[in-house]
Amino acid sequence: xxxxxxxxxxxxxxxxxxxxxxxxxxxxxxxxxxxxxxxxxxxxxxxxxxxxxxxxxxxxxxxxxxxxxxxxxxxxxxxxxxxxxxxxxxxxxxxxxxxxxxxxxxxxxxxxxxxxxxxxxxxxxxxxxxxxxxxxxxxxxxxxxxxxxxxxxxxxxxxxxxxxxxxxxxxxxxxxxxxxxxxxxxxxxxxxxxxxxxxxxxxxxxxxxxxxxxxxxxxxxxxxxxxxxxxxxxxxxxxxxxxxxxxxxxxxxxxxxxxxxxxxxxxxxxxxxxxxxxxxxxxxxxxxxxxxxxxxxxxxxxxxxxxxxxxxxxxxxxxxxxxxxxxxxxxxxxxxxxxxxxxxxxxxxxxxxxxxxxxxxxxxxxxxxxxxx
Ligand code: PLP
Numbered sequence: 001x002x003x004x005x006x007x008x009x010x011x012x013x014x015x016x017x018x019x020x021x022x023x024x025x026x027x028x029x030x031x032x033x034x035x036x037x038x039x040x041x042x043x044x045x046x047x048x049x050x051x052x053x054x055x056x057x058x059x060x061x062x063x064x065x066x067x068x069x070x071x072x073x074x075x076x077x078x079x080x081x082x083x084x085x086x087x088x089x090x091x092x093x094x095x096x097x098x099x100x101x102x103x104x105x106x107x108x109x110x111x112x113x114x115x116x117x118x119x120x121x122x123x124x125x126x127x128x129x130x131x132x133x134x135x136x137x138x139x140x141x142x143x144x145x146x147x148x149x150x151x152x153x154x155x156x157x158x159x160x161x162x163x164x165x166x167x168x169x170x171x172x173x174x175x176x177x178x179x180x181x182x183x184x185x186x187x188x189x190x191x192x193x194x195x196x197x198x199x200x201x202x203x204x205x206x207x208x209x210x211x212x213x214x215x216x217x218x219x220x221x222x223x224x225x226x227x228x229x230x231x232x233x234x235x236x237x238x239x240x241x242x243x244x245x246x247x248x249x250x251x252x253x254x255x256x257x258x259x260x261x262x263x264x265x266x267x268x269x270x271x272x273x274x275x276x277x278x279x280x281x282x283x284x285x286x287x288x289x290x291x292x293x294x295x296x297x298x299x300x301x302x303x304x305x306x307x308x309x310x311x312x313x314x315x316x317x318x319x320x321x322x323x324x325x326x327x328x329x330x331x332x333x334x335x336x337x338x339x340x341x342x343x344x345x346x347x348x349x350x351x352x353x354x355x356x357x358x359x360x361x362x363x364x365x366x367x368x369x370x371x372x373x
Contacts (some may be wrong), residue, residue, distance in 0.1 A: 013335035028357045030345045031329040035228040039299040043198045047265035059257045063090025082143040090258045094222040094235040106131040113160040142171040146180040147229045168336045168344040169308040170301020175208040186369040192217045198304040200226030203282040232262040242246045261352040284347040290360035305348040314372045
């Protein structure tokens with residue numbers, strides 16, 4: 001009954017951790033990919049008001065004009081780039097935007113360049129659509145491998161996906177590296193898909209979007225992380241008008257529209273002050289980095305709320321099993337990578353959990369290294 005296409009997808013990596021998590025009493029949970037604060041009251045009130053006012057029906061497929069206009073104003077303020085209303089649509093999360101974008105772009109055999117480690121969906125969505133994910137390693141420093149891109153980009157390349165700040169590494173690309181990638185994309189006339197969902201969480205200065213340098217960029221942004229609304233399913237896509245028009249056409253036959261009352265609430269959410277949370281995450285980032293940097297190989301994350309420590313020896317999946325047996329939930333790096341050398345920590349949790357987690361991971365690293373050496 002089930003298609004070969006769906007059977008090709010494997011969700012076992014992350015699912016295993018979540019299944020184990022459900023069984024463990026009082027775990028130290030460092031596996032969660034969302035903020036640990038709640039939606040701000042103003043946004044909640046706006047959603048309740050929208051529901052009461054009766055904004056409960058379908059909206060236009062591309063999303064309500066107020067929200068699209070507010071997003072474009074915010075992008076102009078933060079990225080310095082002006083867009084037309086025909087270049088923006090509201091999606092059901094960045095996940096919805098990614099699905100529509102890849103559906104709009106890929107014919108069987110078309111290639112998409114992806115940087116490893118990668119957000120899990122990229123590779124799987126490309127494969128689901130019978131495309132080919134061309135995966136380039138960014139280990140050990142997670143910088144954009146521009147010279148490698150130049151080697152693999154070709155007539156079948158439909159897009160290059162970049163994600164900064166990144167999941168699972170928290171890495172933020174430098175302006176120079178983004179610029180260099182833009183030059184390669186321009187030379188080969190290839191679309192860049194820039195997943196900027198973590199743009200609200202940047203700790204050491206700025207983050208660079210490619211949109212200022214190149215018109216062939218599809219910017220995917222969202223509300224899930226910045227405003228802690230992962231369950232509201234709201235995102236947006238901004239880019240070339242013909243691509244956006246195609247994505248809207250496909251949305252009409254799939255998601256129909258993003259959740260209506262939340263679209264109205266999001267207009268009010270844009271610009272709400274989340275800086276106290278960002279400040280807290282910066283401190284948590286420093287705490288975890290200081291606590292673990294001598295026992296693992298760590299590139300200090302500049303954004304998001306993840307860290308991607310590498311083991312000095314051995315296999316990360318074995319180490320993660322040990323950690324889970326000691327009630328610390330972390331995600332094995334192979335879920336996000338072709339390699340099994342790292343693991344993902346989310347530091348979007350309470351300080352007590354982080355302290356316990358650091359302590360246990362330190363002790364386990366000694367035990368694990370001693371066992372395998
Ligand atoms: N992109 C990245 C890099 C993510 O980490 C996530 C969620 O974890 C998403 C996209 C999808 O987010 P949403 O669909 O909630 O907007």
